[in-house]
Amino acid sequence: MSMDQPANPGDNSARSIAPGRRPGKPATINDIARMAGVSKKTVSRVINRSQLVQQQTRERVEALIRDIGYVPDPMARALAFGKSFLVGLLYDSNAMQDIPLLQEGLVSGLRGSAFAAVLHGCDSRREDPISSIRQFIIQRRPHGVIFAPPLSDLPELGALAEELGCRHVRIQAEPVDASSSAMLTQDRSGAAEVADYLVSLGHRRIGFIAGPESLASARERSAGFLERLGLRGVQVADEHLVSADYGFDAALRGATRLLRDPSRPSAIFAASDEMAAAVLKAARTLGIDVPGEVSVVGFGDSAISRLLSPALTSVHSPLCEIAGQAVSMLIGGEADMDAVSSPRVVERESCRRL
């Protein structure tokens, strides 16, 4: 069992053929066991980082694994473990604003791990999200799932995942229950930052285009903004407060109303970038200069912020980092929430000091 180390210099890829293995097929745990002169169980222990392996044995097996380029088959492990090596991103396909960022955090968090990212979009208009998700989890047995907002607002989700024994984290604006699975997006404090920012610029007559009451993120943004404004001694006049659905069209109507007001606001905060884009458009249509005559702030710091003219000042939300931490929590030990930055106002060109 003193190893007859197969001279395998250079080409150690999974394709390479070593004695005792069938050509063309990737190595299996049996190949490694045979070549290392141990049982497959011992190889399994090495793979799974069990402490119950003699240091010397471990090193020999590890070296072999590295040389051969052996990678345990996730499908076989999945069957044996009773759970796949997948982390699911579950979202509402009718509300995908945050998906690109979350996905980026997820995919890069998974890079180099044994896990892969699997997608499940529920069409909340045509199917019941809960049973769709139940079916997905039962069927794919993901190692863990991330519930993206606003899907994550569904209160039943925690119990469902619990019942199915599936690790999960809900990314959401406010906690819906006492479960520890929530990671908060800090929409409230992000919106509060905007209040501070606009006041510091000298604005007092401030307009607000709120998101839909039905969404937790919108409620949080509204509360954070209005409360902080109140703290600074600023009230948003009733006629300067409209609400929309985070979307462009409704916000365009609302913005037009605000801007047509004889004593129109000197600054407008829109609770989403898409709505802020609508403010820009309304202003342009009415011949009102931004930021010359009215300042505009959005929320999300999405890709469009820098593409608009003027480039949009917006709240950067650390969604990507949050997704990264969610992954750590799901596949590793703990998440380090200190690694997640706070939301902050990213200044571009759409605001000016009064």
Add this chain to the structure above:
Amino acid sequence: MSMDQPANPGDNSARSIAPGRRPGKPATINDIARMAGVSKKTVSRVINRSQLVQQQTRERVEALIRDIGYVPDPMARALAFGKSFLVGLLYDSNAMQDIPLLQEGLVSGLRGSAFAAVLHGCDSRREDPISSIRQFIIQRRPHGVIFAPPLSDLPELGALAEELGCRHVRIQAEPVDASSSAMLTQDRSGAAEVADYLVSLGHRRIGFIAGPESLASARERSAGFLERLGLRGVQVADEHLVSADYGFDAALRGATRLLRDPSRPSAIFAASDEMAAAVLKAARTLGIDVPGEVSVVGFGDSAISRLLSPALTSVHSPLCEIAGQAVSMLIGGEADMDAVSSPRVVERESCRRL
């Protein structure tokens, strides 16, 4: 061999308990076989739509499957088949413009099937895409993969997938080899449409912001646009042709140059929406009205088109439908390319008749 998931009528979910099954655990093929009084192999045949089952037997088993809410375990099937029930979307994480649309087509194409979408983003700046992809395919054994542009431009991809025995389709602007796996995005004809459109509006002095020569899509868009203009008797003056990297910043510089020209173009076609946004910005900065003084067309009809002011006229590329057809090709029989619409100019507010 694609199979529909049994519907889930009433509460016959996988939780429900039937005689002869262990409570709490989903039913297995053995449960169904026992209850139906047949061998598991026969159940397997029913699941896999084999013709070698007596009509009557089939119906009995199918009814039972439906009643119990049995869903074959994809992990077990994956191990037995030697391939997972996953369809991979492979992309370059440094060039994700088209991913949202492709992903949407993929996810909705997969809905209701036994397959799920798995993501693999290669960071082309930090790793070799080919070996990253090889590793992914060997490890996950996806049922099929979709190579998204511009990753799909890599010529080695076809041979790689072939070698690994992995079904694949490459979504790309121009064929890189003779393989039948390519689905063309018709960038050339889309750009040609723009030429027709601008000429029909009376424009003759036309500017063009091309994409990077290194990308097939950019080469196709340039060729399609310039050729069709030529056919219409219009030449783009050298000083009205700049190229950028599809991105905002470089395009902003190029657009500024074009617009400062004493005999500046009356219309500008930018080969991407992001670059068109830069044209809008340059025009605004220079005090040039769009579409009053210059018309602008983008490419991609991406989410930002309608958010810009003025709303951007852009080429709609049927990426979502293409991804849907790619899925059909991968998991079903054939793709129906006739179901994919041709690229067309979506008129918004950024162009005017001369």
Add this chain to the structure above:
DNA sequence: CTGAAAGCGCTTACAG
């Protein structure tokens, strides 16, 4: 048309 056996590549539970 149907089934009993063996196997996919790994793990758990049990012994030593």
Add this chain to the structure above:
DNA sequence: CTGAAAGCGCTTACAG
């Protein structure tokens, strides 16, 4: 610390 046996839930290959 190590291993032989049984099993995860399905399929293929072979018989009938």
